[in-house]
Amino acid sequence: MLTNFAALEVGQHLYWQIGNIRLHGQVFLTSWILLGALLVFISLGTKKMENDPKGLQNLLEFLWDYIRDLARTQIGEKVYRDWMPFIGTLFLFVFVSNWGGALIPWRLIKLPSGELGAPTADINTTIALALLVSLSYFYAGLSNKGWRYFEYYVHPTPIMLPFKILEDFTKPLSLSFRLFGNILADELVVGVLVFLVPLILPIPVMFLGLFTSAIQALIFATLAAYYIGEAVEEHH
């Protein structure tokens, strides 16, 4: 059984060597395919913008509205405009990666090593996203409030200082591992089930996986927005 499980190739990567640098090729391959599809979709939808939206434009406007609401409720009326593209990109990137990983039968494409899958099932991707979120909330806080941003660390009482500092580490850690763990676990569960019972049984789990994927994208974007909102919030 364990040898069969190993056939799922957990932790195997398609390595690309560029000079001294090693990359996980499968992550970039899938992300380029998915982001390419996303960009084509968006270009098609925004090609002919009308005041009276039709078809794709309608869908994109709905998406835009959804992201704006998310950013506005978490970040607040004052600065949400500056951060909406970033939050939206996080949401779209994670969502497209998760769903693309779950919906497209990547397994049919054989690689010399490793296998194609959701880019968000690779720890590098999720840590990259989480660190970007950390950088952005620091930048948001410092650019909006200057040095007064650090009042946040002692805000209700100075006793909070160690916890708030700890939070700066736990935030990216939890963000990255939550996404990574959920998507990887989903891929593994579906993989194992498909391997054990190739018919019918994996389908509900696949649907559950789609649900998880969407929820994780929403959670990631919402938390990112919340952290930025927390950093720019004025304490009185």
Next chain:
Amino acid sequence: MLAFNLFGATEGGLFDINATLPLMAIQVVALTYILNSLFFKPVGKVVEKREKFVSNNIIEAKNKLSEVKKLEADLLTQLQSARTEAQRIVSEAEAESEKLYKEALELANNEANASKEKARLEIESQTSVARDQLSKQADDLSELIVNRLILEK
């Protein structure tokens, strides 16, 4: 180098962190700029233009509605005054016609009375004339009778 490994494995593993991380971060930042110019800005422009259009229309409609209400109230007061005016005119005309009717009635009455009086006077005079004649004839007759009686004796 950028390549380092959390768990000490030399090759592979779930937690194999390497240059994929910074490159992916750069890719996401680039994607943010691309999506901003390709998606968020243009769609936002259209949506906000429409929202502005809609809210402007709502404000305009509200203004028009209040104007209409004002005009309606104006018209209502005008209608009210016109109605009272009409009532006044009608009652005036009624009074006028009543007066004219009374005048005409009085005139007619007077005329009728006058002609009645005239007729009565005429009747009276003719009665007296007739009575005079009658008495004269009676006188003549009695004289005649008297003369005849006297002559027969």
